[in-house]
Amino acid sequence: MKRYFLYLMFSMLAVAGATAQELTVKLLAAAGNDISASQHRRNDLNGQPCALVKVQLATAGAKFEGNVVGDVRYDAGEYWVYLSAGSKELRVKDNGFVACHVRFADYGIATVQSLQTYNLTLLMPQGGAVIPQGQKLIINYSPATATVLIDSKFYKGHGHIEATLPVGSHDYIIAADGYETVEGSVKLTANAPRTVNENLVATAQQSTAQESTAQQSNQAQSVSAIQPPTQTPAIETFTVNGVSFNMVRVDGGTFTMGATSEQGSDAYKDEKPAHQVTLSTYSIGETEVTQALWQAVMGKNPSKYKGDNHPVEKVSWKDCQEFVEKLNSLTGKFFRLPTEAEWEFAARGGNKSRGYQYSGSNNINDVAWYDDNSLKVTHDVKSKQPNELGLYDMSGNVWEWCQDRYSSYSSDSQTNPTGPERGSYRMSRGGSWYYIARRCRVAFRYYFTPGSRYFDRGLRLALQ
Numbered sequence: 115m116k117r118y119f120l121y122l123m124f125s126m127l128a129v130a131g132a133t134a135q136e137l138t139v140k141l142l143a144a145a146g147n148d149i150s151a152s153q154h155r156r157n158d159l160n161g162q163p164c165a166l167v168k169v170q171l172a173t174a175g176a177k178f179e180g181n182v183v184g185d186v187r188y189d190a191g192e193y194w195v196y197l198s199a200g201s202k203e204l205r206v207k208d209n210g211f212v213a214c215h216v217r218f219a220d221y222g223i224a225t226v227q228s229l230q231t232y233n234l235t236l237l238m239p240q241g242g243a244v245i246p247q248g249q250k251l252i253i254n255y256s257p258a259t260a261t262v263l264i265d266s267k268f269y270k271g272h273g274h275i276e277a278t279l280p281v282g283s284h285d286y287i288i289a290a291d292g293y294e295t296v297e298g299s300v301k302l303t304a305n306a307p308r309t310v311n312e313n314l315v316a317t318a319q320q321s322t323a324q325e326s327t328a329q330q331s332n333q334a335q336s337v338s339a340i341q342p343p344t345q346t347p348a349i350e351t352f353t354v355n356g357v358s359f360n361m362v363r364v365d366g367g368t369f370t371m372g373a374t375s376e377q378g379s380d381a382y383k384d385e386k387p388a389h390q391v392t393l394s395t396y397s398i399g400e401t402e403v404t405q406a407l408w409q410a411v412m413g414k415n416p417s418k419y420k421g422d423n424h425p426v427e428k429v430s431w432k433d434c435q436e437f438v439e440k441l442n443s444l445t446g447k448f449f450r451l452p453t454e455a456e457w458e459f460a461a462r463g464g465n466k467s468r469g470y471q472y473s474g475s476n477n478i479n480d481v482a483w484y485d486d487n488s489l490k491v492t493h494d495v496k497s498k499q500p501n502e503l504g505l506y507d508m509s510g511n512v513w514e515w516c517q518d519r520y521s522s523y524s525s526d527s528q529t530n531p532t533g534p535e536r537g538s539y540r541m542s543r544g545g546s547w548y549y550i551a552r553r554c555r556v557a558f559r560y561y562f563t564p565g566s567r568y569f570d571r572g573l574r575l576a577l578q
Contacts (some may be wrong), residue, residue: 132390137171137206137214137236142221145231150194152229155566158183160199161299161538163225167204169193170235174304179205185382187550188305189485198226206236248278251300252284252378254469260290274375288312304551308322309380309471349504350397350577354444355410360400361577364456367465368392370456370521376469376476377557385557390481390527391455398452398460398573401425401495401506402514403437411441418569423494425512425572431540431564433517434573441575451517452576454541454559461509461544461556463502471555473508473544474501478551482510488547492570509543509554512572516541520561539563546570 151166158164164183169176172191172409181198188194197204202225206214214236218226226232253262258273262287269275281304288295289295293314324336350361372388375383402425409415409422416428429437432449439448452460461473481501483493488510496506508514518533518541533541539561545554548570562571 136212137238138207139214139216139221139234140237141233141235142216142218142223143233144223145233148231148233151231152196153568155229156184156196160232162199163228163229165199165201165230165232166196167197167226167232167234169195169206170233171206171208172238173208176206176208179207185552189550197226200225204234211238245560249281249302249304250379251277251279251284251288251302252307252309252311252376253277253288253312254375254490255288255314257290257293257314260288260293263287276378286310288314290314292317307380309376309378309476311469311476312374349400352445352447354407355406356440357406357410359404359407359575361397361575362400363395363397364393364460364464364503365397366393366493367459368463369464369467371455374469374557376471377555378471380471380552380555381557382559384522384559387523387525389523389525391459391531392484392527392529393456393459394530394578396452396456397577398456398505400504402512402572402574404495408437411437411444416567417492419492421492421494423496424492425495425507427492427512427569427572428567429515429572431515431562433567437573438575447577449575449577451515451573453530453532454516454518454543455528456576457508457514457516457543457574458556460503460505461501466502468502470501472551473505473556474499478509478554482507482545482551482554483547484510484545484554485548485550490547508574510545510555511547512544512570513542513546513560513568514544514572514574516543517576520559542571 132333145168150531151388156164170192174188176193178195180203183196183198186193186195187444190419195204202218204216206216233286253275255262255273257258262269262271262275264277265284269277279302280308281302283299283301285299287295287297293316296312296314298310300308300310348363351358352361369391371391372387374388377385404422405415405417405420405424405426408426417426418428434451438451442451470476472478472481478484480499482498492511500506501508519537520539520541521534521537542562545558550578
């Protein structure tokens with residue numbers, strides 16, 4: 115019996131080895147005239163320009179190991195993998211296949227070079243099917259005592275649960291005593307985790323108790339509410355050389371900046387730790403600065419994708435400083451770029467925030483022009499839904515320069531932070547028509563050299 119068991123075990127291992135599916139390299143070569151690595155430049159942690167390897171592989175969900183810098187972008191069978199200059203190898207992993215170890219020297223490339231683009235084509239064996247992948251569903255809910263069921267399975271949490279489920283549609287139920295039950299359906303794709311936010315509505319009996327408590331609190335504050343302090347208007351309109359634009363007041367408040375729960379597993383390392391920030395009242399542009407406004411102030415339009423109501427692009431941080439200086443001389447005001455904290459607070463909806471992953475919605479298509487829907491061009495401002503403050507395009511369309519230099523986050527609470535006094539990079543926020551959804555989240559951070567200009571980089575004004 116023991117001999118038979120060993121024979122069966124070795125037979126199974128032999129079959130598994132014989133049927134293992136391996137990825138193979140068809141091509142690895144420098145891409146010649148392809149300037150993507152310099153046009154879409156990315157620097158490593160030492161500030162040195164990376165090489166770009168474009169990997170052709172007809173399956174989504176592959177993972178890459180080696181000296182990989184930043185996240186890997188996937189679109190229609192092609193991955194963009196940035197590597198530190200001098201890298202000698204790349205390891206490719208995909209569920210259902212044996213990992214592929216690509217040694218560049220085997221293909222006549224000693225090491226990859228800065229700002230050079232390379233093409234790597236990988237072949238899957240015929241009949242080799244990819245094992246279906248799971249995806250993460252994140253549900254934030256209140257009250258925290260509620261019960262959560264997904265596909266009739268109970269999940270235990272305290273206002274937040276994370277479940278890895280097969281790609282496809284799933285049903286959920288959230289219930290709590292004294293609250294109306296919520297039922298919903300969500301579709302998971304292989305591309306990114308999905309976050310759902312649900313706030314249960316109290317039943318009549320529960321609402322009465324809550325209203326009584328609120329009335330007591332309001333009575334204690336009634337004296338100060340009789341004479342509210344003087345404030346700037348909710349919306350101010352300015353006109354420069356015939357072009358009008360609106361500035362929206364953002365009432366001061368305290369918020370948690372960075373990788374908050376609704377950002378889920380999409381959050382990057384430099385979005386952490388989440389920390390408390392307090393801001394004074396300020397105003398911010400209702401839209402990104404349009405080409406019409408830039409033309410009215412500067413007398414020229416540098417943008418690639420022309421249109422008066424399109425956001426201006428191909429402007430550097432330094433160009434923006436010149437723009438606000440001229441705008442201030444024309445208006446007598448003190449316009450400026452927003453700080454990174456001001457930008458994020460406004461993008462989250464300020465004191466009216468509903469905790470969305472993107473600016474104004476958890477469904478990016480409602481509020482943003484990005485890689486999957488933009489047709490690779492900019493679009494008119496205000497052509498998507500606004501966020502809670504009435505601000506448009508804070509996710510997608512074009513990146514928006516901020517005033518701050520780049521620095522890592524601290525867990526310390528801050529008041530009106532303005533970033534470090536020294537540094538080589540300036541912050542940019544919001545994602546763009548060219549980038550994936552993950553980079554259009556309200557917490558995502560990006561930085562560029564202050565003199566760089568690209569066709570997906572613009573600005574939004576702030577005013578104290």
